[in-house]
Amino acid sequence: MTTxxxxxxxxxxxxxxxxLLTIFSKRILRAAVSLLFVLVATAGFYFMLGYEFMAGVxxxxxxxxxxxxxxxxxLLTSHVTHKFDKPLLANLLLGGGIAVLGSATAIYTILNHTxxxxxxxxxxxxxxxxxxxxxxxxxxxxxxxxxxxxxxxLAAMIAGIIIARKETKQ
Amino acid sequence: xxxxxxxxxxxxxxxxxxxGVWGFIVRKxxxxxxxxxxxxxNSVNINFLAINRFLYPHHLEGxxxxxxxxxxxxxxxxxxxxIIINIYRRFTxxxxxxxxxxxx
Numbered sequence: 360m361t362t363x364x365x366x367x368x369x370x371x372x373x374x375x376x377x378x379l380l381t382i383f384s385k386r387i388l389r390a391a392v393s394l395l396f397v398l399v400a401t402a403g404f405y406f407m408l409g410y411e412f413m414a415g416v417x418x419x420x421x422x423x424x425x426x427x428x429x430x431x432x433x434l435l436t437s438h439v440t441h442k443f444d445k446p447l448l449a450n451l452l453l454g455g456g457i458a459v460l461g462s463a464t465a466i467y468t469i470l471n472h473t474x475x476x477x478x479x480x481x482x483x484x485x486x487x488x489x490x491x492x493x494x495x496x497x498x499x500x501x502x503x504x505x506x507x508x509x510x511x512x513l514a515a516m517i518a519g520i521i522i523a524r525k526e527t528k529q
Numbered sequence: 530x531x532x533x534x535x536x537x538x539x540x541x542x543x544x545x546x547x548x549g550v551w552g553f554i555v556r557k558x559x560x561x562x563x564x565x566x567x568x569x570x571n572s573v574n575i576n577f578l579a580i581n582r583f584l585y586p587h588h589l590e591g592x593x594x595x596x597x598x599x600x601x602x603x604x605x606x607x608x609x610x611x612i613i614i615n616i617y618r619r620f621t622x623x624x625x626x627x628x629x630x631x632x633x
Contacts, residue, residue, distance in 0.1 A: 367533050371541040378545050381564055382552030394564050397545075401571055404538070408582045410592055420599055425567065425606045432610045433560055436617045446555045454554035458547040465543045469536050474584055481586030492589060501593050508600045515604035523611035525618075 366407060373400040385442050391430050398422045412489055535583040538575065545572035559613050559623040563606065570602045 373396060380393040398421045405414035482488065493505050549568035556562055574595045581591025613623055620628050 361532055364532055367537065371537070374541060375544055375548070378548040378568055381568060382548055382555065382561075387558065387561060390561060390564060394567060397568065398571065401575060404575055405578060407533075408578055410578055410582070410595075413578060413592060413595055416596060416599055420603055421567075421571070424603060428606055428610055429560060429564065429567075432613055435614060436560065436623050437558075443556075443558065443561075446557075450555050454551040457554065458551040461550065462543050462547040465547075466540055469539045469543065474535055476584050477587060479587035482589070484589055484592055488589070489592075492593065499589070504593075504597055508597055512600060512604055515608050519607045519611040522608070523614045 363407065366403070370400045370403045370407070373397075374404075386439075387433050387437060387441065387443070388430070388439055391426060391433055394429070395422055395426045398426065410484060412484060412486060535579060538579040542572040542575040542579070545575070557625050559616070559625060559628075560610075562625070563609050563613070567602065567606070570598060574598050 377393040377396040377400070381390050381397060384390040384393060398417065402414045402417040402422065405411075405417055492499055493501050496502050546569055549565045549572065552565035552568065553562055556565065577591040577595045577598070581588065581595075585591070616628055617623050622628065
């Protein structure tokens, strides 16, 4: 067994176990920490695939930003020692049934589909390539989605401030 | 890298996706539902990058799509958490079963 394969099994084990803990943990703060582990293990996947920039974005934005935001909102809205009630058995069975059926269908399809890889030479996405692609207007450029995303982020930031601020009485 | 079949990664992300769906159905707390959505988005992102790397290594479409998905997830999480905090201020709970009426 090679190092890569060992690493893959380790990361996927971490992802699956901590995804389940995120969903079924009794305490909400532990669920958030499990989510952090899932996101960091996903960043490990990206490193294995050779997308270092994407892995860095994953760690800083997801694991650094979103999880901290979620933990803050947990601390603002619920008591740390608060425990969830047991989920309804009907919901548990319904969700489990949907999950098992859906994943069985998807995995069956994945295993029976022949993937045809392209034979063209691979390019390694270093910072230079990524920066040029993000800001170029030619065929493989992404300047339009880049600008749309920046406007969206600005709008989301303003919306977050407007919605979450305390209403002042005139 | 190439001793790992693409199918393995796709299966892991499929399982992660459906664990997220399960949590979405089972949980009643708004923040936990948000975490389930993050799991779903993350599993889809793994798919984009893995298929990009294994099947079309001469392009970067999947990579950039993943990048934009992460940005949109950040925007979505920030607005969702603002709404959750606002709901908590009005109803002093974030349980979806107790929050069923709009103020106006």
